[in-house]
Amino acid sequence: MLLFMKTKLNPPARLLAGLVMLLTLGAGQQPVQNAAAPLANPLGYGIGDAVANFRLKNVDGRTVSLADFKDGKGAIIVFTCNHCPFSRAYEDRVIALNQRFMSQGFPVIGINPNDPAAYEEDSFENMKVRAREKGYSFPYLADETQEVARAFGATRTPYVVVLKREGDKFTVQYMGTIDDNSQDAGSVTHRYVEDAVNNLLAGKPVGLNTTKSVGCAIKWKTV
Amino acid sequence: MISSVIRFSFLLILLALAQRATAQQVRVVKWPELQTLMSQATDTTYVFNFWATWCKPCLQELPALEALNQAVRGQKVKFLLISMDFVNQLESKVLPLVRSRKLTCPVVLLNETDHNTLIDQIDRSWSGSLPATLIINHQKNRRKLIERPLNFNELRVELTPFL
Structure with a gap:
């Protein structure tokens, strides 16, 4: 496979x-x-695939698109949400990823793919509250049509896709989980996303480019 | 009057003891123990359901699992509900739910944190989303992972070929 x-x-x-x-x-x-x-995601992008541009509404009211990041080296897309205990367990680590890598050209872009009808906590208003409370230094976007999550083949939160930019093309370099211990950040032994980005920064192959994790299944809107 | 108070207290103690005896315990297990169970060469069919207290569709699926467990009583089928909750939420989340719902299927909490390794060890076709149900019968050389919530009929249809 x-x-x-x-x-x-x-x-x-x-x-x-x-x-x-x-x-x-x-x-x-x-x-x-x-x-x-x-x-993991039979219908989504695979490693090496070019990613289509997307435009989503940010918690600050502005629209953010992937193409806005044309000056960086890539991006760390994090599908996450408010209600999921795994997302919450990783929240500080996501904030830390942005603090560490934004300045090096790999900013975090948070995207909430959940249907707020299923989880009131994931409504746009509650996203704004959460971003303000935790002082998110990265965009936190609402994927209202869920088209972006589907394009990326995301099935759960949190789910990370690391992109590399070449010209105006962003390609998938890593997909999966952040590290190997969701429960305890202090006991982590493998930092998959950090390793992937560090390798990209060093011009090296990513190495382990696909990982799995238990997470909260994304609640899709019923058609 | 006093004797009736004593009798009432005695009754309360008895009730409490009875409650204790029926209230299910949830054991914390590690992967090797589960692996042994999953690879036993036996003619018993095992239905493993991976769930968590924070997973809404999992909670909606629980009654169907409980009902099917009752429906196949006497047949060689064993159900095991495997909670993927964080181990520090055993007392605060898992036990209260197991008891308030009076679950009769045995429940364990799988305390493993390296999910990337674990998920492939359980089943390589599993992406990790919950709920997931894994049905195994070694003697029939059958195994199936279903990565979505099932209702009673769907569960029964999935289980039938194993029996």
């Missing part, structure tokens, strides 16, 4: 492959030795 992720497929082919994958998983004939390789 890593092969699949690395293979450049045009969007319809990717969609088809994803559907085939889902159908295969649904067939209930998986071997006991789970040989099937991981595919």
Whole structure:
């Protein structure tokens, strides 16, 4: 499946492959030795893919687009929200990521993908309150149509995608979780996002570019 | 009068003891223990449900799991609800919920923090979102992970081929 992720497929082919994958998983004939390789987000961007520009409303009332970050080296996209205990456990670490990497050209862009009808805590008004209380130094955007989360193949919060900018193109370099200990920042041994960004800053390959975590499933709007 | 007070207190103590006896305990487990359980060569079908008290769809799914557990009584099926809550919320969140809902399926709390490693060890097709249900029958060489909340009928349909 890593092969699949690395293979450049045009969007319809990717969609088809994803559907085939889902159908295969649904067939209930998986071997006991789970040989099937991981595919966290069958329909979203893969490593190396160029990302489409997006424009979302920020808690300060202004609209922020990815293209606004054309002077930096990339961006750290963090799908997060107010209500999720995992997002809250990582909140200070997300703030620290921005403090550390914004000045080096990798600012954090927070995006809340949840349907506020499902979680009142995730409403735009409550996003403003949270950003003010915690003094967010980065944009905290509302993905009201959830199109951005879908494009990135996000399924849960928190979920991080590190992008590298070349010209006006942003490409996916890392997707997954922030580090290897959601419960206790003091006991972390692997800082996946930091390592990825540091490697990019050093002009080196990212290394481990996809990780998994338990998180809060994104609540999708019912169509 | 005094004797009735004594009798009443005695009754209260008995009730409290009975309550204690039925109230489910939630054991904290690590991955190796669960792995052993998941890889046992047995003809029993195991239904593992990964959930958390903070996960709304998980809580909505619990009654269906409980009902199916009752419905397949006497068959070789074992249910295990695996809470992914933080271990420091065992007393404050997990136990109160397990008791207020009078859960009859056994519940454990999986205390592992390195999820990137853990999730693939449990099932490589799992992205990590909750709830997730893993059904295993080794003798039938069958295994299936379902990464979404299921209702009673969906659960039954998923379980049937394992029985």
